[in-house]
Amino acid sequence: MEEEMESLYKNNTWELVQLPKGRKAIGCRWVYKIKKDLEGNIERFKARLVVKGYAQKPGIDFDEVFSPVVRITTIRVVLAIAVVLDLELEQLDVKTAFLHGDLDEEIFMTQTEGFIEEKKKNLVCRLNKSLYGLKQAPRCWYKRFDSFIVSLGFHRCEADHCAYFYDCKDGYFCILLLYVDDMIVAGNSMKYISTLKAQLAREFDMKDLRAVNQILGMTVIRERTERKVWLSQRHYVEKILQRFNMKNAKPVCTPFPTRLKMSSTQCPSSAEEKAVMSQVPYSSAVGCLMFAMVSTRPDIAQAVGAVSKYMANLGCDHWKVVKWILRYLRGTSGFCLCYSYDNLSCVGYVDSILRGFR
Structure with missing residues (x-):
């Protein structure tokens, strides 16, 4: 003071x-x-x-x-x-x-x-x-x-x-x-x-x-002789896993469950269900996942985008998907973004054929 x-x-x-x-x-x-x-x-x-x-x-x-x-x-x-x-x-x-x-x-x-x-x-x-x-x-x-x-x-x-x-x-x-x-x-x-x-x-x-x-909150590891830089959020991921009681959860190998489809039909249909789901820290968990996504973890972008659609009216199945993403981070907390020596040309990717583009 x-x-x-x-x-x-x-x-x-x-x-x-x-x-x-x-x-x-x-x-x-x-x-x-x-x-x-x-x-x-x-x-x-x-x-x-x-x-x-x-x-x-x-x-x-x-x-x-x-x-x-x-x-x-x-x-x-x-x-x-x-x-x-x-x-x-x-x-x-x-x-x-x-x-x-x-x-x-x-x-x-x-x-x-x-x-x-x-x-x-x-x-x-x-x-x-x-x-x-x-x-x-x-x-x-x-x-x-x-x-x-x-x-x-x-x-x-x-x-x-x-x-x-x-x-x-x-x-x-x-x-x-x-x-x-x-x-x-x-x-x-x-x-x-x-x-x-x-x-x-x-x-x-x-x-x-x-x-x-x-x-x-991102750790920067630089190997100047190898011309490489790694960006890691391992400590941040471990912190959010502990915050949402997922530190000892069983890891999974994919960021999104393949057998589960999310839809609005899974949203609560009664006042009792809404009252129960209002106690779930859904928004806080999705917000934490978004920060990791935009910083160093683009691999969870599709999954986070899917769960963020139900922030206002979440169901039990939606919360299960959020916990699935946390379980994926549990097994991949050491993943890093790596930048290595290359040229500075701009490269873009698309997932469809562009016709008539000039």
Whole structure:
């Protein structure tokens, strides 16, 4: 908590003022978390001050809140390009990223529990910077980072607004991907990447994670001499298996049961059946499967697409198929996506004959 407050004071996050008439101060609270690595080992204990953003009022405390993040497909494309061109791959993390955002609205917050100044108990905090919990905090951070990285000469990709590229005249180039406070930097010059790191560190409080080894719960394994990169979600799969009590289930070898056909006739027909199925964590399980599907497991795409049709009115047979997919993941948790050295030509596949196509 003291480390967090030190960071807030250093960033000049707020100033103590009298609450204006007609305005209401938003509350705040401490959130504690134990940070662990992919192996489950404790890295550190973390305390974060969070604003109770649910008390904000539109048009008064916030307006626009949308903030983009880099697409997972973009991350995979850049990793594939890095393998083919043998690029450097580095990872950075922004400490307390949301504290760097500049607020456009005037927002007042109550003083922090445990750090209330004795002689100024009647004052409130007028926020100068965004804080975690504010509805507009992600947008404020993105706007601040976007303006800074563009000022360095980077160009924003029109297809993905969290992908930036820099093309030097002397043949060097660099690609930067941003996912909230996580960054991946790929380039053909380690010297330039080091310069970029220094520029970012002067503007933001950064943590240099060196070579990429994990991103968004995906483990990145690189064999540079063999020109290969593997993407794995083994730890994520094991976590969802444990969450839905399928860790000791019997594995199956196919992602979809061949003898079972899904249809709307299997949906509940009575109020009693609907009440029973409403207790099943169907939506949560399908959501977890979707994240694995779009990240590293395209082999379950057809099966996940089939079960997602019945999210609003699921039956017992539909839940059995979801558990079947989890059993398939149980036996294939070690499967990885592999990118190896090849050319950068675009290759497409179709499952039907195209006639009259030009």
